[in-house]
Amino acid sequence: MSRTDGLPGWFRPLPRLLTADDFDTGMCGWLDLRPNFVGPDFAAHDQEIDLEHWGPVMLSSATYPFSGTHGSAAGTYSLRLCTRYPAAEPDRPPAPGSMSLAIKRLSLPEQAGLLRVEALIAYTTEQDRPGLGVDAMRAFGLMIDLQDDDHRFMPGVRFVNTAGGVPQRRWQFYSRTTDDDATWSYGREGWHQAGIDPQWFGVRSADGSTSATTWFDGLGQQPIYNETDDKINWMPFSLTVDLDRRAYHSFRFGHRRYRFPADVGPTLAPPYAGIDHLLNPVFFVETDADRRVSLYVDSVVISYAEADDLVGPMSARSEGGEE
Amino acid sequence: MKSFHSSVTDLRQPFAGTVETFGYECGWADEAIFFVTAERQTPADAEVDLRVQLSADGVRWLDEGSGLRLAGPGEEFVRVRHFGGFLRLVGVISGPDPRSVLTVRLALKG
Numbered sequence: 001m002s003r004t005d006g007l008p009g010w011f012r013p014l015p016r017l018l019t020a021d022d023f024d025t026g027m028c029g030w031l032d033l034r035p036n037f038v039g040p041d042f043a044a045h046d047q048e049i050d051l052e053h054w055g056p057v058m059l060s061s062a063t064y065p066f067s068g069t070h071g072s073a074a075g076t077y078s079l080r081l082c083t084r085y086p087a088a089e090p091d092r093p094p095a096p097g098s099m100s101l102a103i104k105r106l107s108l109p110e111q112a113g114l115l116r117v118e119a120l121i122a123y124t125t126e127q128d129r130p131g132l133g134v135d136a137m138r139a140f141g142l143m144i145d146l147q148d149d150d151h152r153f154m155p156g157v158r159f160v161n162t163a164g165g166v167p168q169r170r171w172q173f174y175s176r177t178t179d180d181d182a183t184w185s186y187g188r189e190g191w192h193q194a195g196i197d198p199q200w201f202g203v204r205s206a207d208g209s210t211s212a213t214t215w216f217d218g219l220g221q222q223p224i225y226n227e228t229d230d231k232i233n234w235m236p237f238s239l240t241v242d243l244d245r246r247a248y249h250s251f252r253f254g255h256r257r258y259r260f261p262a263d264v265g266p267t268l269a270p271p272y273a274g275i276d277h278l279l280n281p282v283f284f285v286e287t288d289a290d291r292r293v294s295l296y297v298d299s300v301v302i303s304y305a306e307a308d309d310l311v312g313p314m315s316a317r318s319e320g321g322e323e
Numbered sequence: 324m325k326s327f328h329s330s331v332t333d334l335r336q337p338f339a340g341t342v343e344t345f346g347y348e349c350g351w352a353d354e355a356i357f358f359v360t361a362e363r364q365t366p367a368d369a370e371v372d373l374r375v376q377l378s379a380d381g382v383r384w385l386d387e388g389s390g391l392r393l394a395g396p397g398e399e400f401v402r403v404r405h406f407g408g409f410l411r412l413v414g415v416i417s418g419p420d421p422r423s424v425l426t427v428r429l430a431l432k433g
Binding site: 026027032034052053055056057058059060061063064065077080082084126127128 | 326328330331332334335336345347348349350351379380381382383408
């Protein structure tokens with residue numbers, strides 16, 4: 001039996017399938033990423049930025065005012081992440097509600113050496129006014145929260161579409177930061193380690209850079225965004241992480257394959273208590289304006305390979321074809 | 324077996340004068356219950372009158388016909404059926420310069 005039996009042809013999973021989520025069957029364990037409510041009266045622990053008001057995630061039929069229902073890539077429903085608004089300036093911490101994040105909480109398989117997260121993605125700005133709203137979308141991406149015996153680390157990629165109204169249309173990846181813990185956490189010491197939660201922490205710049213991101217070399221990328229805010233197109237996304245090296249393996253979006261520089265990886269922080277071998281993928285979307293923006297994710301497939309899978313002519317590494 | 328999903332669509336969301344909760348897409352569900360908690364009020368006895376709204380597209384909204392009222396801190400609920408694809412609550416808070424912090428939990432089944 002092929003490992004792709006039953007999956008749409010978009011997907012090229014590693015040999016061992018961990019989860020395959022088709023949102024026609026429900027939320028499949030994806031939910032809002034919320035802070036820890038451990039203070040008095042269940043107050044959130046984090047006070048440096050507002051983590052309570054991100055837009056909630058939904059099952060969506062992708063229905064719009066003039067085109068009606070798109071459905072998903074295969075079926076009716078996808079997972080929709082939708083922001084509130086407004087956005088903060090891109091060199092400031094994210095404004096309350098300006099993001100939406102969906103997390104799935106898993107644990108790492110014992111012998112996993114490579115880990116791959118694949119999905120089909122579409123995005124749009126809420127069609128609440130005439131014209132083309134593509135530049136209201138600041139960014140979207142995927143971050144994977146991981147912890148092994150020695151480190152917590154969060155590899156991920158972020159497509160910066162627009163920053164402060166200026167189109168960027170290019171991908172970056174989370175890389176090692178030189179921030180100290182207090183600078184990373186907007187002044188608070190004693191809880192967040194530098195490099196943890198790069199989707200909202202770290203020093204930010206006007207062009208969408210952060211102190212824990214590196215732009216991919218070369219040209220940017222224009223994902224499909226049709227000539228109106230009520231037409232979407234599904235595009236394949238695939239990020240593969242080398243867990244043994246705590247580094248990147250490969251990234252593919254649409255028709256583009258991206259090459260990581262040698263020896264780059266996310267910040268390696270000390271391990272946190274109680275979350276050994278955690279595996280939490282997180283999709284996110286960010287608005288750049290005074291409008292809701294949405295990221296749609298369909299059929300997320302998470303797969304992995306063990307060391308024995310990576311040898312021989314039919315190995316996962318060669319079959320992946322991305323290096 | 325039916326599907327069930329509960330979303331905290333608005334968590335301790337501050338409102339001043341008027342209320343407009345997050346427009347939530349839930350066309351898969353046959354029935355819904357809005358659980359609304361008034362966490363804090365200014366003035367303390369402020370009344371919050373909320374109306375259920377539905378929408379054909381998540382952008383333009385119409386009154387559904389049902390609603391709920393909160394007076395001071397507390398919790399109420401309203402049941403909704405046959406609502407199409409989108410739901411939210413809108414309303415007003417009574418009193419001079421009124422403010423309210425609301426948590427909205429939307430329980431969906433279908």
